[in-house]
Amino acid sequence: xxxxxxxxxxxxxxxxxxxxxxxxxxxxxxxxxxxxxxxxxxxxxxxxxxxxxxxxxxxxxxxxxxxxxxxxxxxxxxxxxxxxxxxxxxxxxxxxxxxxxxxxxxxxxxxxxxxxxxxxxxxxxxxxxxxxxxxxxxxxxxxxxxxxxxxxxxxxxxxxxxxxxxxxxxxxxxxxxxxxxxxxxxxxxxxxxxxxxxxxxxxxxxxxxxxxxxxxxxxxxxxxxxxxxxxxxxxxxxxxxxxxxxxxxxxxxxxxxxxxxxxxxxxxxxxxxxxxxxxxxxxxxxxxxxxxxxxxxxxxxxxxxxxxxxxxxxxxxxxxxxxxx
Ligand SMILES: [Zn+2]
Numbered sequence: 585x586x587x588x589x590x591x592x593x594x595x596x597x598x599x600x601x602x603x604x605x606x607x608x609x610x611x612x613x614x615x616x617x618x619x620x621x622x623x624x625x626x627x628x629x630x631x632x633x634x635x636x637x638x639x640x641x642x643x644x645x646x647x648x649x650x651x652x653x654x655x656x657x658x659x660x661x662x663x664x665x666x667x668x669x670x671x672x673x674x675x676x677x678x679x680x681x682x683x684x685x686x687x688x689x690x691x692x693x694x695x696x697x698x699x700x701x702x703x704x705x706x707x708x709x710x711x712x713x714x715x716x717x718x719x720x721x722x723x724x725x726x727x728x729x730x731x732x733x734x735x736x737x738x739x740x741x742x743x744x745x746x747x748x749x750x751x752x753x754x755x756x757x758x759x760x761x762x763x764x765x766x767x768x769x770x771x772x773x774x775x776x777x778x779x780x781x782x783x784x785x786x787x788x789x790x791x792x793x794x795x796x797x798x799x800x801x802x803x804x805x806x807x808x809x810x811x812x813x814x815x816x817x818x819x820x821x822x823x824x825x826x827x828x829x830x831x832x833x834x835x836x837x838x839x840x841x842x843x844x845x846x847x848x849x850x851x852x853x854x855x856x857x858x859x860x861x862x863x864x865x866x867x868x869x870x871x872x873x874x875x876x877x878x879x880x881x882x883x884x885x886x887x888x889x890x891x892x893x894x895x896x897x898x899x900x901x902x903x904x905x906x907x908x909x
Contacts (some may be wrong), residue, residue: 586600593629599819601819606662610641617762629881632892633681635756637742650899658666658724661742665796670729672879673719673720673875673877673878674752674875674876675764675765675794675795675796675875675876676719676720676721676722676764676765676766676767676876677702677706677719677720677721677722677766677769677819677822678721678722678723678727678766678767678768678783679698679699679721679723679726679727679769679771679808680700680702680726680727680728680768680769680770680771680772680778681694681695681698681726681727681729681771681773681802682729682731682749682770682771682772683726683728683729683730683731684731684733684735684737684738684772684773684774685730685731685732685733685734686735687735687772687773687774688771688801689728689730689771689773690726690728690771694802694805694806695725695726695728697726697805697806698726698771698805699724699726700853701805701811701815702721702769702815703721703779703810703815704812704853705812705815705819706718706719706721708816709816709819710842712861712862713862713867713870713877713880716879716880717877717878717879717880717883718877719767719819719823719872719876719877720876722765722766725734727757729752729753729906731752735774738772738779738780739779740895742765744779744781744783744799745772745780745799746781746783746799746898747898747899747900747901748798748814748901749770749772749780749797750768750787750797750898750900751900751901751902751903753766753768753770753797754900754903755902760903760904761787761788761795761898761900761903762788762794762906763793764787764794764795765792765795766795766796767795767796767797767798767822767823767876768795768796768797768798769798769819769822770797770798770799770800771800771801771802771805772799772800772802773802774801774802774803774804775803775806775807776803777801777803777812778801778803778804778808779801779803780799780800780801781800781801782798782800782801782804782814782818783798783799783800783816783818783821783876784797784798784799784817784818784819784820784821784822784824785797785821785822785894785895785898786822786824787897787898787900787906788823788897788906789823789824789894789895789896789897789898789906790894790895790897791824791869791872791873791894792872792873792874792875792876792908793897793908794875796821796822796823796824796877797822797898798818798819798821800814800815800818809849809850809851809852810849810850810851811850811852812850812852812853812855813841813848813850813856813859813860814847816860817841817842817860818843818904820866821842821895823859823869823870823873823876823877824869824870824872824873824891824894824895825842825866825869825870826842826869826894826895827842828840828842828843828863829866830865830893831865831889831890831891831893832889832891833863838863838867839860839861839863840860840861840862840863840865841861841862842860842863842866843860843868845860848860854872864882864885864886864888865888865889866890867882867884868882868884868888868892869892869894870882
């Protein structure tokens with residue numbers, strides 16, 4: 585039976601809530617609830633509003649930050665050296681450990697693990713783009729950021745705290761929604777539970793309109809086993825990719841990494857025997873992102889949806905509304 589009918593009306597334009605798209609693993613269980621035969625669009629909306637509680641008014645603090653890096657996992661990155669001049673990538677992925685004031689700093693093992701995962705995802709994108717390009721990394725080490733606000737602040741913040749975390753990052757890096765040269769890949773230090781659930785999106789929506797943001801919990805990396813396939817999926821959202829249901833395809837069986845197809849799940853550092861791929865609609869959308877994939881172009885051959893949907897710009901505290909330049 586079709587469960588798609590029960591989902592949110594994608595073609596009516598993604599709402600900001602439904603489009604802060606969640607991953608097959610980290611957000612998978614939650615999204616699953618809204619997608620099964622008995623579920624409905626209502627469930628998903630409820631989730632998004634669930635996190636919107638009382639906003640604690642917290643003063644402006646100057647967050648402390650320090651970089652901490654480990655030796656690069658060279659083995660994984662070598663193949664991409666041929667991909668082209670790195671400096672042509674205007675927007676690069678920046679992995680960050682985000683420590684709430686009452687949270688713990690990441691261990692060296694966690695830092696190594698995150699870098700290894702990002703480099704693996706980078707290699708996978710390279711393979712899936714036919715060796716022509718992949719996303720670039722902003723640094724060869726993880727940024728470790730210490731916030732002055734406690735976890736309770738983030739738990740109460742709207743939209744799973746993505747807008748407030750992004751706002752802090754923009755302020756810290758002295759940039760703004762238009763000029764940010766990063767996809768902020770934020771792992772919130774939380775070993776207790778899945779908060780914040782995995783999600784990713786382009787800051788300004790659309791395609792090639794600037795940077796992106798991904799929010800996940802360290803719990804997802806350390807406790808759940810399919811972090812890698814989820815990371816690939818959330819990176820896709822941060823580059824402007826939508827779920828395949830936006831094109832009328834089934835979310836459970838689509839070959840796209842942007843689906844919830846469980847056959848794509850990685851297990852720790854083991855690839856899936858049947859990994860997800862980019863479907864033509866994904867490739868078409870990635871090719872539009874010249875700031876992130878300057879060397880990749882795509883001419884569709886064969887069947888492709890005529891729809892070219894995109895995600896809307898985010899509302900970000902402390903930032904003006906986005907307007908195209
Ligand atoms: Zn998603």
